Amino acid sequence: xxxxxxxxxxxxxxxxxxxxxxxxxxxxxxxxxxxxxxxxxxxxxxxxxxxxxxxxxxxxxxxxxxxxxxxxxxxxxxxxxxxxxxxxxxxxxxxxxxxxxxxxxxxxxxxxxxxxxxxxxxxxxxxxxxxxxxxxxxxxxxxxxxxxxxxxxxxxxxxxxxxxxxxxxxxxxxxxxxxxxxxxxxxxxxxxxxxxxxxxxxxxx
Numbered sequence: 618x619x620x621x622x623x624x625x626x627x628x629x630x631x632x633x634x635x636x637x638x639x640x641x642x643x644x645x646x647x648x649x650x651x652x653x654x655x656x657x658x659x660x661x662x663x664x665x666x667x668x669x670x671x672x673x674x675x676x677x678x679x680x681x682x683x684x685x686x687x688x689x690x691x692x693x694x695x696x697x698x699x700x701x702x703x704x705x706x707x708x709x710x711x712x713x714x715x716x717x718x719x720x721x722x723x724x725x726x727x728x729x730x731x732x733x734x735x736x737x738x739x740x741x742x743x744x745x746x747x748x749x750x751x752x753x754x755x756x757x758x759x760x761x762x763x764x765x766x767x768x769x770x771x772x773x774x775x776x777x778x779x780x781x782x783x784x785x786x787x788x789x790x791x792x793x794x795x796x797x798x799x800x801x802x803x804x805x806x807x808x809x810x811x812x813x814x815x816x817x818x819x820x821x822x
Contacts, residue, residue, distance in 0.1 A: 634673040644684040646727035654679045661685060686725035696736045698779035706731045713737060738777040748788040758783045765789060 619625040645651050650658045654667050662685040671677040697703045702712045707719035714737050723729040749755050754762045758771045766789040775781040801807045806816040815821060 634671070634675050636675045637671055637677040638680075639678070640680045640682060642682045642684070644686055644725065646686050646725070647688045649685075651683055653681055659683065686723070686727045688727050689723055689729040690732075691730075692732045692734065694734045694736070696738050696777065698738055698777070699740045701737075701779075703733075703735055705733055711735045738775075738779050740779045741775055741781040742784075743782070744784045744786060746786045746788070748790055750790050751792045753789075755785075755787055757785055763787065 643651060645660075648660070650660050652658050653665055654669075659665070662683055665681040665683065667679045667681075669677040669679065695703055697712075702710050705711055705717050705719050706721060709717075709719075711717055711733070713735070715735055717733045717735060719731045719733065721729040721731065747755060749764075752764070754764050756762050757769055758773075763769070766787055769785040769787065771783045771785075773781040773783065799807055801816070804816070806814045808814050809821050813821070
């Protein structure tokens with residue numbers, strides 16, 4: 618009722634404004650920093666909740682469910698033969714001893730660091746220079762035999778799986794054969810090449 622005794626009708630339009638509730642699910646890589654809605658930072662996984670006031674004056678709740686994905690780090694030891702090569706995880710080629718670091722991207726978008734230790738194993742090359750006498754037999758590294766001079770080459774696989782080349786330079790020395798005619802006086806003697814003294818006629822070898 619107004620001051621004059623008449624109706625005073627007041628119409629009030631009430632609007633209900635929502636209180637906002639937002640959940641964020643970001644992810645970062647290990648070692649990275651994430652800035653939270655209040656301006657602070659973190660490097661750890663976790664659930665962080667913040668309450669703000671919206672433009673309408675109501676609560677605005679922001680929840681951050683942060684995931685920190687690990688940076689993958691692995692080490693691989695490989696060996697190659699001298700003259701060979703190895704394809705590293707990043708596609709480059711290694712031909713020498715050394716430690717190679719390849720940085721790839723994991724399924725989560727983070728670094729995947731692979732350390733490859735490459736060792737180069739020698740390919741062996743051995744040359745043998747044996748000699749035999751004419752008529753003798755020489756056994757070659759592969760088990761076969763020969764009686765002739767020559768250069769013979771064989772390729773085997775070493776314990777490390779690399780080539781092991783054995784070359785045999787075989788010399789066959791001739792057997793010397795000479796004949797000597799000597800005469801001595803009756804009652805005398807002759808000293809043979811082997812140091813034996815003889816006094817009788819004959820053929821001595």
